[in-house]
Amino acid sequence: MKSDIVKTLITRFLSSVLTLFLLVSFLFIIIRLSPGDPTDKYISAKLGSELSERIAEKFSLNQPVTDQYLSFVSNVFRGDMGVSYNYRLPVFEVIWEYFSFTLVFASISFILQMSLSIWLALWVIKKRKKWLDKFVTNSSLFIYSIPAFVLGVALIYVFSVSFNLFPISGLKSLDYDYLSYFSQVLDKLHHLVLPLITLTAAGVALFYKYIKESMDDVLRQTFVINLRASGVDENIILRKHVIPNALRPLISVAGVELGILLGGALITEVIFSLPGMGRLTVDSIFSRDYPLVIGCVFTAGAVMILANFLADIIKLKIDKRLVKGILN
Amino acid sequence: MNIKTLNCLLISFLFLLINSCDSKQSPPNNRIIIGISADVQSFNSLFAFSYEESAIADLLYPGLLDFRWNEESGELDPFPMIATSWQWAEDSSFIKFTLRDDIFWSDGEKLTSADVVFSYDAFSDPNVQSRLFGIFNQLYTEQDGHIEIEKTFKVISPYEFEMYFPKASIPDLVKLVVPVIPEHIFNKVSRDQLANHESNFNPVSSGPFKLKKWSRNQTIILEADSVSFLFLPGQVAELVFKVVPDYTSRILQLKKGDIDLVELVKVEDMDELKAEDNLSMINLIGREYDYIGWNNIDPTEYSKGKTKLHKLFGSSNVRKALSIAINRKEILDEYLLGQGELSASPVSPIFKSAFSDKVKPYEFNPDEAKKLLFLEGWKDEDRNGILEKGKDEFKFKMYYPVGNPLREYAAVVVKNNLKSVGIEVTTEKMELGTFIDNLYERKLDSWMAAWGVPIPLDLKPYWYSDPNIGVLNFACYSSSEADKILDQLETKLSNERKNELIKEFQEIIHTDEPVTFLYWTPNIIVYNTRIKNLKITPYGVFVHCWEWILN
Numbered sequence: 001m002k003s004d005i006v007k008t009l010i011t012r013f014l015s016s017v018l019t020l021f022l023l024v025s026f027l028f029i030i031i032r033l034s035p036g037d038p039t040d041k042y043i044s045a046k047l048g049s050e051l052s053e054r055i056a057e058k059f060s061l062n063q064p065v066t067d068q069y070l071s072f073v074s075n076v077f078r079g080d081m082g083v084s085y086n087y088r089l090p091v092f093e094v095i096w097e098y099f100s101f102t103l104v105f106a107s108i109s110f111i112l113q114m115s116l117s118i119w120l121a122l123w124v125i126k127k128r129k130k131w132l133d134k135f136v137t138n139s140s141l142f143i144y145s146i147p148a149f150v151l152g153v154a155l156i157y158v159f160s161v162s163f164n165l166f167p168i169s170g171l172k173s174l175d176y177d178y179l180s181y182f183s184q185v186l187d188k189l190h191h192l193v194l195p196l197i198t199l200t201a202a203g204v205a206l207f208y209k210y211i212k213e214s215m216d217d218v219l220r221q222t223f224v225i226n227l228r229a230s231g232v233d234e235n236i237i238l239r240k241h242v243i244p245n246a247l248r249p250l251i252s253v254a255g256v257e258l259g260i261l262l263g264g265a266l267i268t269e270v271i272f273s274l275p276g277m278g279r280l281t282v283d284s285i286f287s288r289d290y291p292l293v294i295g296c297v298f299t300a301g302a303v304m305i306l307a308n309f310l311a312d313i314i315k316l317k318i319d320k321r322l323v324k325g326i327l328n
Numbered sequence: 329m330n331i332k333t334l335n336c337l338l339i340s341f342l343f344l345l346i347n348s349c350d351s352k353q354s355p356p357n358n359r360i361i362i363g364i365s366a367d368v369q370s371f372n373s374l375f376a377f378s379y380e381e382s383a384i385a386d387l388l389y390p391g392l393l394d395f396r397w398n399e400e401s402g403e404l405d406p407f408p409m410i411a412t413s414w415q416w417a418e419d420s421s422f423i424k425f426t427l428r429d430d431i432f433w434s435d436g437e438k439l440t441s442a443d444v445v446f447s448y449d450a451f452s453d454p455n456v457q458s459r460l461f462g463i464f465n466q467l468y469t470e471q472d473g474h475i476e477i478e479k480t481f482k483v484i485s486p487y488e489f490e491m492y493f494p495k496a497s498i499p500d501l502v503k504l505v506v507p508v509i510p511e512h513i514f515n516k517v518s519r520d521q522l523a524n525h526e527s528n529f530n531p532v533s534s535g536p537f538k539l540k541k542w543s544r545n546q547t548i549i550l551e552a553d554s555v556s557f558l559f560l561p562g563q564v565a566e567l568v569f570k571v572v573p574d575y576t577s578r579i580l581q582l583k584k585g586d587i588d589l590v591e592l593v594k595v596e597d598m599d600e601l602k603a604e605d606n607l608s609m610i611n612l613i614g615r616e617y618d619y620i621g622w623n624n625i626d627p628t629e630y631s632k633g634k635t636k637l638h639k640l641f642g643s644s645n646v647r648k649a650l651s652i653a654i655n656r657k658e659i660l661d662e663y664l665l666g667q668g669e670l671s672a673s674p675v676s677p678i679f680k681s682a683f684s685d686k687v688k689p690y691e692f693n694p695d696e697a698k699k700l701l702f703l704e705g706w707k708d709e710d711r712n713g714i715l716e717k718g719k720d721e722f723k724f725k726m727y728y729p730v731g732n733p734l735r736e737y738a739a740v741v742v743k744n745n746l747k748s749v750g751i752e753v754t755t756e757k758m759e760l761g762t763f764i765d766n767l768y769e770r771k772l773d774s775w776m777a778a779w780g781v782p783i784p785l786d787l788k789p790y791w792y793s794d795p796n797i798g799v800l801n802f803a804c805y806s807s808s809e810a811d812k813i814l815d816q817l818e819t820k821l822s823n824e825r826k827n828e829l830i831k832e833f834q835e836i837i838h839t840d841e842p843v844t845f846l847y848w849t850p851n852i853i854v855y856n857t858r859i860k861n862l863k864i865t866p867y868g869v870f871v872h873c874w875e876w877i878l879n
Contacts, residue, residue, distance in 0.1 A: 034762075035761070035762040035765045035766070036759070036761030036762050036764070036765050037761070037765055037768075040761070040764050040765060040768065042377070042457075050461075050462055050473075051457060051461050051462060054454060054457055054461075055457055058457065058520075083524075086369050087369055088369070088370070088375075088523045088524045088528075089524065097544055098545075153576060156577065156580060157580075160580070160584070161580055161583070161584060164584075167586070168577055168580055168581050168584065168586060169572055169574075169577050169581065170546055170547070170570070170572075171543070171546055172543070172546070174359070174361075174547065174549070174568060177541070270573050270574050271574050271577060272577075273545070273546070273570075273571060273572045273573060273574065273577065274545075275543075275544055275545035275546060279545070279573070286760065286761065287761075288761055
């Protein structure tokens, strides 16, 4: 059994590496075939294209695409994604600066999405009131259908402009450096409240619907009726039997959601001026910063694979019979 | 823990959060916050390619001379800056500069002639690939554009040097002056590695402000440098550039008082912002105009290396007819709410001495346009509503870059106006990078775009016939008369004669109408009234911002 797990883990790892390699290779070719030139901005009125040609030479952009690709592949195998044309820094150095924020921001949002949706579903089930169930279900549908940019701007208008409770944008105050450590943490959280609501609201609504339906299904199962008939406490039934069974189908969706969140939340980042992966990726696409585009997509692809892998491991923890099916 | 306890905890936490941070909401009184849409990537003046980068780098690295906009003449006048005086040789073969001896870099080192010479060397070095590379043809340069330092500079003392010019050179002070960067910091770095050097992000500067803190994609905080020679008592203590990519958010913060100044405010927001007691606005017109480009030559033939007039836009009469058929005033009044100005040539009215009053924008007159088209042989013989000439129907595609609502609106007006004179236009949006690429390759028949106006005025790259010189002449306009004037402008002439020639050039352009000049678009700057002594001119918004004071 153990050797089976190791073998399947290695296979899974290799296939993930291959997927990532194919992804960046495909992207490398696509962006070079697409119109637009990263050196266009260096064409000057006085000098013509001389500076842009020199910069193209510096970044080997004047070489045939096949040569560029071969050099790119050999660099990738050495763990070098190249230097960003705009930042003039190694790609991963730039990405880390933005990814570190996204990692924290997305993780908090993900934890909030999961915990709030489970809490809400449990609360509605415990209350056993039809009108409440209907109200929460319809409200969640309504929240889910609000685009992030509408919700973000509405929250800013109400909580920042009208009531002056939260800052409109940014990650920290201008006087951040003068604050004590505790106040610095609170300051950052204060800035993140509205962005987190914007990013989390739709996720909570979505997960609520999944969990609620799943719990309703489990609650209708014969073994739950038997447990109730045997006089087992309702809280124990929920905690020990209903929740674990109801969560299983949710884990795969949660894995995908986590991957998406870690890839960047463009709209929330733009509205609230946050330095995340979404903005970095889009900016690099518009400025044709090829190495950075590939680096961003590679990172997004890697976190997506990792998040799904993590979801599979959790599923496996819940039910060991799934070893082969999941890992393959 | 039951749900009630959890709710109580959550509410208490939120209350703590709001209260703990509320006390520091009001910024210090002596700080100005400017909203910008994009972050910088370097503070080094060598690599300040974007608008924001050059605005900030100019505050960190002043040049030899200061230039101030002369409202009366519409020209730049030189004033002392790092150099206290400059003296031309009688035969104009060199200038002797005398520098101030009280200028210190922010690390305590003195600024000397060596820094100035090094700056010219670095800016012109092809290995550095600076933003000013290639513009030093007024000085002694090698074939690759690198200044020949020994021939060009003679250092007399740490505070005196002479700058020499080749015989045929026509030196122009405005084009000669570059920002001065610290030699003692950058001379240790290999030239091709300058772009990646740590000092680009942690600059040693000599300007009125020095970098205090940079949080990427968040804020750039410049603080007044009290040892700077430009430091003024009572000057603002901090100038904060706050990166807010979302326009709506910038405006909300402006209204709330979180931001003190925003550029490029939309005209539709003007009334709302005017109603705010604490806000004031300035409308700068004349630094950018929108136009519709007509490719004067056939793009397919051009791609084969041949030149053939465009079958639709090759004739100046047709181009004139197109301009007359488009109701530019309607766009100006309806969309820009009258805040722009109709344009008739690429010379902006801000250049008062060079601007020709004789050149007036063509009046909207569809009947006149139809007549001109008829005279050029364009008739609707098959009565399908579209003009024909032989086998060719007058229909084309007009492209414009995505993300500009003004152009989207204008495209609809243009389409409808031209339809009424028998021309079928299909409009298509194009991603900006792709659009620019197509312009450089002269692939488009027609497009709508904008040009910024450089100060000092520079027409040659935009209108010269030879594509190697007229690199930005996307319309492939060709006129020997215009070329002659553009060549003459580069010779030794009095200012009066130059201005006369520029006026003649405007008349030629107006007659040939290589493109349809639409309107000078407004740059509406809204600022908090607590900022005083704000002198915003067409030369720039932040150029002398160390003179701003706070009420």
